[in-house]
Amino acid sequence: MFRYNVRGENIEVTPAIREYAEKKVGKLERYFTDVPDATAHVNLKVYSEKTAKVEVTIPLPYIVLRAEETSPDLYASIDLVVDKLERQIRKFKTKINRKSREGADIPVPTTEVEEEVNELDVVRTKRLSLKPMDSEEAVLQMNMLGHSFFIFEDSETNGTSIVYRRKDGKYGLIETN
Template sequence: MDIAVVARNTEVADRFRSHLEDKLSKVEQLAPRAHRIEVEITREQNPRLADQAERVELTVIDRGPTVRAEAAADDRYAALDLATTKLMERLRRSRDRRKNHHRRDAAKAPTSLPDTLPEIVEEEAPSAPTPPTEPGVAVEAQLGDSPVIVRQKLHDATPMTVDQALYEMELVGHPFYLFIDEETKQPCVVYHRHGWTYGIIRLNHEMQPQD
């Protein structure tokens, strides 16, 4: 499994890199189909945030949902331990969910195949416009003449249900999740509200025909 490490405002020593690879070697046990782990290590320069000076972000790239975890501490090794613990728990949840789906699918499967099978017609996927950036690669740019730095990232969007969007939001550990609703085809955002409740924001957007 490929482990890609990116450092921001810091450098990664060989000793820590070796420790990191040893910690993440257990990922394959819970995600055998994963082919890449992206690691982002950030050093906070603000002295007021000394107790969270070291931040570690882990992202597992799989054929299924992306699983992500991050943590911050005053020590890089401690931040890695916290992030790894979160990651393993989310990977277990993802694995258990796949197992439950497989059991339900097996229970619904017919005991015998029909004499004739329906013909499968493959449809060509609609052509998509060229994206402004490569999917999954973050790009930072300055906003006009101001000192504000905007970080943007392009993600592939597969239509999904609200339930699946909530599930994937929990896997990546974000307070919100942007997706395309499978039923309405609307751009939507699910998010955490106060307490143990969720909210949904939908955009009423209709594609206009092009000349």
């Protein structure tokens, strides 16, 4: 069962908004047979140009679901972000099913995020638990998170590696010694 952390920036989170967000994000639970105790972090932002941005992050044991959407309507943004998360889950489950038919185990890292400000202007720190995976799985994780690079432990070399999206749209791999 998901727990919810619904926050608003430049908007008061009314009971109606909270209920709508929890109801929509809660529909994602049906994709998991054993839903762990996870917290769905929902950030609602309203900008001066009258647009609403919704960010949802759900850290699960084997995947971090994250999506964001911006539109003129807050409720539409919530709907769009849930649709995007559903596509991510379906894509991930398809990948798992394909890999399981091939006999491969798919470990996926979890991410802990700490936000802090210090004298070096580091505004965000991420601590990663690197788990072994191949470069194909790392590219999948990178795309699901919407990032341009992803750090992982290479299951073949046991070394730390990085996949990244190149300007030409293809992917690169950096292997460490």
